[in-house]
Amino acid sequence: MSSEPMLRVENLTKRFPGALALDAVDFSLKAGEVHALLGENGAGKSTLIKCLTGAYRRDSGEIVLDGQPVDPRDTFDAQKLGIGTVYQEVNLLPNLTVAENLFMGRQPLRFGMVDTRSMNRDARQMLAQYGLEIDVARELSAYSVAVQQIVAIARAVDLSGKVLILDEPTASLDAHEVRMVFDIVRSLREKGLGIIFITHFLDQVFEISDRLTVLRNGRLVGTRAIAETERLDLVTMMLGHELSQETREHAAERGGKPETRFRFRGFGRARSIAPFDLDIGRGEVVGMAGLLGSGRTETAEVIFGIRPHDSGSAEMDGAPLALTSPRKAIAAGIGFCPEDRKTDGIVGDLSVRENIILALQARRGWARPLSAREQNTLADRFIKALDIRTSDREKPIKLLSGGNQQKAILARWLATEPQLLILDEPTRGIDVGAHAEIIRLIEDLCAEGMSLLVISSELEELVAYARRIVVLRDRAHVTELGGAEIDTDSIVRAIAADAGTEIGT
């Protein structure tokens, strides 16, 4: 391994309206190394990658490749410079043959016609280097995701050949397929390629990488050699707990044990989340902690019926509940604020009022519309109660800031007066002021007797309001912390605990 880095990124800064996505980030990649890039959602991983591949233009900073400053304008430009990317969702055409995918846009020609025979021969040779012997004249869709992923890698390497960026290439592969891809990554490393590997499976990081870089909230946390990094350090770097003033009263220390309202037994769904037992009491906040991809969101989606459960049972106040679709979950008094407001939560072009009344109207059914007066009263009440900053209730919700959108979605569910409200990352992407307000709101809600299930990567936050915390790892509930056990250190330890876990399913 040479000591001079092949790719060097210095002081890279990228601003989006209202947010600093990358704040003076440094990064370096040597020839012949696998460098893992880690961080939670919104940490800036994909922004960094997009700046490298030309999908985004950086605001300031330097990218130096082989000693030359470079400025890729688009994906092709990056490819010509030698930077190739393979995405999680295979970016190839399933309806074309394997050979056509490998040689799209540069098919060998003979008398102006595509020379299919020599194209197929070249494709076979190219894939043979990867130990893949398949019929290249068949459509790509005839092969498994792993083979498609390898074809994508072969294409990227053939087109660029210096830097290979693998953006969660193993997310939808099983253990055997991951091994296949890793063998290829190792052989490419030996050939001297620099490989940037993005994943959220920690086991894989330790298995394949030489170095790792952690980003958090757009800032560089640090770069370490794998050999010198402990699992615990890594989780701490990713989740970060500066142990700010521990002055808050722990929710866990308040009150006695509440009566159990919701009881889940053996609840789960194959390939999403292992069966779990969970009790949630009246006026109780249960937190869910774990890394990205650990099954937090899946738990919420299984409970809310977005991915219907295929095992176990649910009860509310001792009566069985059928939670097989979101409609039934809403009817049972369950609300869910999803993580990605933009795609799953708000309806951008509808007004604040319309967004607020949406769930309540859905529960009443189309035959019993809310009158205009009822809608206005309801909207005004929540705009006031939650302090949603909008000039008026008819403003399209997409014009509001992130925090206010989040409050409007919260209002939507509060309007249905739910028995159980699930919040997935309620404070993600909103400014500090709104942050505190949402936390206060959560505390008020449970004081009124509502049960809450909150997913958050902000451990201090969870510690502040959760009475119990469920820790997840590899799509299973592994530990439950309660009472005095709740502090960020023990959460981090529980997340990092290495139980010889399997990758995927």
Next chain:
Amino acid sequence: MKSRYLPLAATTAIFLIAYALCYAQFPAMLSTRVIGNLLTDNAFLGIAAVGMTFVILSGGIDLSIGSVIAFTTVFIAVVLANSSMHPLAVFALALVITTLFGATMGAIIHYLEMPPFIVTLAGMFLARGMAFVLSTDSIPIAHEFYSVLQSLYWRMPGGGRLTLIGGLMLLVFLIGMVLAHRTRFGANVYALGGGVATARLMGVSVGHTTICIYALSGLLAGLSGIVFSLYTTAGYSLAAVGVELDAIAAVVIGGTLLTGGSGFVAGTLLGILIMGLIQTYIIFDGTLSSWWTKIVIGVLLFVFIFLQKGILWATSRNAAALENAHGR
């Protein structure tokens, strides 16, 4: 068998079975005379359907071709009646106009990011309207060159005639096959049908390809109009109403996926022949209403929609089985 050949195999099987059934009842249907007429009668539809095949393979649709055919016939008839231009020059002019018309629609679809359905629907009204502006009457074409062209044919063994326009259709199909399966342009068309965003990421020039596809469809619609004017020796603005739908039907019966990305130009030829065969059978029978053509085509379309869904379902199940097989 590879699943992408399955619809083509089904079309071939249907054609052979249908022909065998016809032959069993009317042995005369196997003569080269019938085959010659089948090609001649469907020449204009076949040529237009080749263009439609490219459009549908790319994931689009072109509703304007019927109107463009009508416009072309009227344009030729009006120019020939009012000037001394040679028909070949008029043909060339007509083809330039229809090609530019198609290219413009392609450019609008690409640059304004409009759905092809709406853009070509507008093109359909526009072309039909232009035909009416030129003339609302049916104008006979009396140029002697037309008689020369019409008298050109190759006498097949058995006495059947392969006319100029029938032969032209076969030639267009041949060129279409080479273009679709043996050129980079063809690969780009399939790539667009597989996914525009991915195709762009893989280096396909999406705008250029889209414009070329609709220009090709316009060119072939113009050629189809020339053939139609040779076939009917007239120009009429109400001609070829609904031909775009017949062309779409032929493409789908030919095994091309309506969502794009999968299919064969040769399949469209079989689709045309199946549709022509049904009509010939009805003529031979003599007692059936010609509406039976529509009914049979309707049933065939349903069969192919189910077939395509079935294949998609089978492939996805196969892939899942494959994954499970070596995953566990």
